[in-house]
Amino acid sequence: MAYLRLLEREREAIAAEFGDALEWLPNEGKKERHVAIERRADVEKRENWPALHSWMQDVVERMVGVFRNRVRTLEIDENNDDG
Numbered sequence: 001m002a003y004l005r006l007l008e009r010e011r012e013a014i015a016a017e018f019g020d021a022l023e024w025l026p027n028e029g030k031k032e033r034h035v036a037i038e039r040r041a042d043v044e045k046r047e048n049w050p051a052l053h054s055w056m057q058d059v060v061e062r063m064v065g066v067f068r069n070r071v072r073t074l075e076i077d078e079n080n081d082d083g
Contacts, residue, residue, distance in 0.1 A: 004024070030040075
């Protein structure tokens with residue numbers, strides 16, 4: 001949880017750089033944490049798939065761009081890590 005808290009300190013900057021609202025989901029009681037974005041779509045209509053695939057690719061590329069260097073440079077004081 002400590003990693004997510006460190007990233008959350010930059011939440012506004014991350015959202016501005018990403019360009020869309022992100023949901024920060026701590027997933028209480030579990031080891032993994034999530035940062036998500038949602039888009040409503042009718043996935044049963046195949047004609048929607050190309051646009052959805054493009055959107056997903058764009059989101060992944062922006063997530064990597066926003067989080068890659070931040071995650072690589074996270075520093076946790078292991079003596080004070082409560083999560």
